[in-house]
Amino acid sequence: MTSPTRILAPEGIAPGNGYSHVVWGTGRFVAISGQCALDEKGAVVGEGDARAQADQVFENLRRCLAAAGATFEDVVKLTYFVTDVAHLPAVRAARDAVISPDQLPASSAVQVSALFRPELLVEIEAFAVTDPADHA
Template identity: 75%
Template sequence: MTDNHLTRIAAPEGVAPGTGYTHVVVGTGTFVAVSGQCAFDEEGVIVGAGDPDAQARQVFENLRRCLAAAGAGFDDVVKLTYFVTAMAHLPALRAARDAVIAPDRLPASSAVQVAALVHPDLLMEVEAFAVVPEPARS
């Protein structure tokens, strides 16, 4: 799929299609890197201790806010990296992602199980890379 500044290649020749992600995303514009976001609210309090669904929603809300600060949105995301303390948390992350990213605009992604995050009540962390279009020149 081609957007104004992004091209998504779901299954390159000779590569099996992925489920829930795009293998390759090519973009032109300004690169945006968003640090890993956890389920902290604006006061630094953990949202949803022990609840992967609540934490996933907060993580994606934090990603939305960070992307907006850079003039980007979820349509501009080219790569998500999921860090989870248990692979069982991936369905919650996918549901939160699917609530904000259309299925025809899925970014490339990786999922990594980690022993721990910065606080023992955190179940997940997600970082994002995005590309925003260059401003039009007059």
């Protein structure tokens, strides 16, 4: 598979802040369930700290992607669920620490009233496309 094609802003669409409006690729589709700030034992990491939680979420996503033979370069879509949109700068900072500005996936951000545990502030799901030859 070649790297996914990314279009930051199609003609007539205003550029987004930190995402591509359109991303596509060919290969094996990988869906990563929403990840929260839980460590390998299921304990919450960074209670009350959106940046610490976002860092843990991206580490969990990295591990899930690796299990599928993928990296953040293969990610074509991220969906952010936050309990307060005020957490988005922390989420973006954590994202920027692992995803290059020229590899930005498509994304959506949604404020939710709660996640499955009250201590959690952020959940992120990912879709990626990998080279099927890597898994033959």
